Structures are given as C-alpha cells and as structure tokens.
Amino acid sequence: MMAGPGDEGAGGGPARHIPVLLAEVLDALRIEAGQTIIDGTFGAGGYTRAILEAGANVVAIDRDPTAIAAGRVMEAEISGRLRLVEGPFSALDQYVEGTVDGVVLDIGVSSMQIDEAERGFSFRHDGPLDMRMSGNGASAADVVNSYKLGDLARVFGFLGEERQAGRIARMIEDKRARRPFSRTAELADAIQTLVGRGPKDKIHPATRVFQALRIHVNDELGELARALFAAERALKPGGRLVVVTFHSLEDRIVKRFIADRAGKASGSRHLPEAHFIAPTFTDAAKAIATGEAEAEANPRARSAKLRAATRTETAPRTADFSIFGLPKLPAIGDAEETH
Template sequence: MFQDLHQSVLLEPAVNALDINPSGHYLDGTFGRGGHSRLLLEALGESGRLSVIDCDPEALAFAEALAQEDNRVTVLAGDFETVLADLKAQGQQFDGVLFDFGVSSPQIDDASRGFSFQKDGPLDMRMNNQAGDSAADWLNHADVDEMKRVFWRYGEEKNAGRIARAIVDRREESPLVNTADLVEVVKTVNKPHPKEKKHPATRVFQAVRIHVNNELGQIEAVLPSALEVLKPGGRMVVISFHSLEDRIVKRYMRDMSKAESVDRRMPVLPDRLRPALLKIISKPVKAQDVDDNVRARSAIMRVAEKL
C-alpha cells in the first residue's frame, strides 16, 4: 500500500531537525502519505510513540494502515486546529511537533479532487472532501467583492476584479461545475501567452484552494496550540509550501523568541510580561537548495525549540 505516491519535501532535514529522543512522543500534524512519519518511526525506539493528524479521508486510510502495522502510531482524524485544541485541553505533551503545510501530490494528481487546473474534474478542492463548502459551492454564490479580495490576497492575481466579474457573468448562464469551467472563465481575462510559463489560472486556483480550506486561518490558530503541547526543549519543525504560509510562521517564531516588552504609553502596565518562549534554531532551509522535487521549489523549513 505504501508505494511512493507523495515525494516528501525536506524529508531528512525535517526529521533530523526534530532531534529525536528514541523514547519520546512526537506529533506529525500533516500525515499525507506518511513520508515524514515513517522516517520518524525509524528513529524512534520500541517505547517511542507517534501521533499523526490529517483531515483528508484518503490520507487517513494510509495512516490507519500504518497504525495497524505499527502499534506506536495513533491516528487523530480532523483538521489540525481542532485536534490540537483537543490535545491541549487533554494536557497532552509532545517531545516534538512537525507540520508540512499545503497539498500533497496525490491530492493534486487525482482529478476527482478538483485541485488541478491541468486535469478536468469536479470543482472541489477540499482537503476534507466530506465536510464544508466545495470550491464550486463558493464560486457559485460569492459576490464580486469577496472573490476579488480572495483572488488578490491569496493569489496576488492582478486581474482579480475582472476575473470575479467574469465568473458572475458566466454563472448567470450556468453554474461552474468542473475545474475546466473555472479555467475557461479565467482564460477569458488572463489570455494564454507563449512567453508566460505559468498557467493563466495558477493564481486563481491557489487562492480558491486557500480560501476553501481556510489554510491561513488554520495555521494562525495551530501554532500557539502547538507551542502549548510542546515540552520544554521540544522542537517545532514547520515546512511551508508558499510565502503566505511562511510569513505567518516566520512572524510567529520571531515574536515568541522575544520577551514581551512594555509599552510605557499604556495607562495600565501589565502585572507580568511573557518571557521568550521559543529559541530559533538555525537559518530557514529552502527546499530548492537541497531538493530536486520540482513541486517543492518554494518550500521552506523553519525550526524552533521551546524554552
């Protein structure tokens, strides 16, 4: 079952960065096809444990199969924000936490998931395709301003407004159903150009996917919870797929690595100031410097240790 369907990004650098204690308990917050998890298990001894999270039913089937083979593995189904909040409430503590944000290759490659502008399939794009609104649900109901904001903010699409209006015009004739429908509308504005290497719908597809899965909101919420469930001395290793994610991770690690300072203009000074909670370990590692995986070119890894 474990054929190499997903080429894990920064596989060894990420697992090495966890600085594994063989009898420790680790958390892989984004199981995918378990590339990082399996390497992590190799470094763990018999008494070590690994909990893994994913919200994608297919990824969870792979995780369950691994748990059947290896009793050190526990599978936690759900989005990582909710699962981490539960773990925090239970007072669980981990020796290290790993996140490898973004979509997996099997999700992109499977046309029926609707992530790809290169393969026609239902316009879905949900990581958990059993809950919430699909891309088609959203695109067929959102107003122009909302779509424009999403395309611009999450895709940096300069024709965001024109594309949003073209979608509204199109759906007055018939709703968007397939990925090819969205590609066709985007192409009426972003005309394909021989000199342009990127597909004209790249930015819109990225933006819709980020919106439909609330990807940035999930990351903002999960980092503080991950810090809480980490034991002192434990490492947080985070791989971001693109710069919007990395900006959140970078800012969070930087803020937590500094003690809170007093703003003397405040009328009431706080009783207690938060000390620095994280120590940044090494410089960020870029996948392009260590990896041949084409899809991983923009990935970047940051590592911090809980003080």
C-alpha cells in the same frame, strides 16, 4: 509531502510522493528514541515513517479521511507506536494527553489530493470544482457561484496574489449568471480565455485563482495560525516546533508567530518601567530553503521553507490573531451551497 503554489495546474503525469526537506525536518526535530512527535499533516505518511524509523512514537493527524484510511496499513505495521487521528491539525493539542517532544507541520495540499481529479484541486485533469480536504462544508464551486464580486476579488487578490483579480471576478460574475461553474476545466478555460497565455508563461493563468480558492475553502491560513497556538500548548519544555511552508503568506504567519513568541521588551529590562515578555519559544533558526538538487528532482518543493524553534518553560500565552496581520476576508460559511 505537500505541493506548493503554482503546481495545481502543472503539466505532466501524476507526481510521486516525495517528502519535502525530509533530512532537514528530521535534523530540526532532534529526535531521540522513545519520544512522542505529532505529525499534524500526515498526508501520504512520508514524515511519519521517517520519524518512526528514527525511534520515536507518532500521533499523526489529517482531516482528509482518504489519507487516514490509506495510513491504516502503516498503523498496523507499526503496532503501538503510531496513532492516526482524523481531524484538523488546529486542534492537535486535544489529541494527546500531556505534552509532546515535537510537532511537525507540512502546510498545503498533498500530492495525492492534486493527483485525484475527483477532488477538484487541480485542472490538470477535469473534475468537479470541489477542493474540500475534509469533504465537508462549502466547496470551491459554492464560493465561485455565490460570493459577491468584491469578495471574490479580495480572495483572488490576497490569497492568490493574482494581479488581475478584479477582471477575473467580473468575468465569473457574468458567466455564472448564465450557467454556474461546476468543473475545474470549465473555470480554468474561462480564465485562460480572459487573461491569455504567452509562450513564455511558466504557469497556467488560472493557477493563482485555484490556489486562492483552495486556501480559502479549507481556511488554510486560519488553520495554520490556530495550529501554531495549539503547538505552543502541546509542546513540553525543550520540545521542537518544525514547520514547512510553500507560500509566502504561510511563511509570514510562521515567521511572525515565532518572532512574537521569542519575547520582546519595551525599553530596557533593567529599568523599573520596562515590560519584558518572557519567551515561549527560543533557538529560532533562519529559514531553510530547498536546495537546487531537491528542487530539480521535485519541482513541487521549489518554494518550500522550513522554520523551527524550541519551546521554553514559560506558560503558553493567550492566542492573539492580531499578530499575523491577516486581512478581513469573507468567511467560508458565507458561501451558499449551490449543489
């Protein structure tokens, strides 16, 4: 369903919508007829349709209004068993009454968004430098044209793992003083001119910068962290949390959350001074990666990882963002809108 890093500028034609690790997701959810599952990242509805076919009811969430509009046909087809909600998945516990049997999150940007040039997620086809999933708030152009040099370098370096983040940020600062960036091809070409591209380079030199801008504009890491806490509140005892990520930063957040919620003891629990934290999740399996056959059939799935865990009867714990170890980055609201 979602695209991994490095695919925003991939060559070739539009990608087909292929749900990533679908069989593994269904197996991890352990679906039974009549259950209620939250699909926090509806996208083109691949997971949702498969979950419905397995006999469960689905509350499907997406903050992209175009995804919700496209899903209305499916909602009508599955009358009474599918409810679409337009909103951020970080508030998923607010969209249901009581608790649910499963939560599945497929993190990243959907193939549909990448393939629509006017959304500005990709430089495969030129479009406005936008990247907003919801269509609201500051755009990628606002960030590129208004952030200070150091802030740009930190965004590119951390969120994009771009080794030449400083050079690229300085180039942007110089060029935008003469003419603000407004198009995806314009920014991609400027980065390629600066960095160069060897014949053996597998990805476009602007890929990591575009990835960083997309993650930052949509606060994807913050949304993921908040969604994990929301899932802890929404799941009933025995309920399953299933998360598919495509980026090492996303996977690290999920891994640290599950490890933290699995319960830790300082000292021995048998000693009076021991402090034992009852787990809110258990049954955490080792991460599942995409198989060779799926990665070959769907290149966007090549970096995908699935992690899952089971909710216990312990009450939800306080949301503590320090467990993720995320660095301080400029808030997206700090960007001044330039168009």
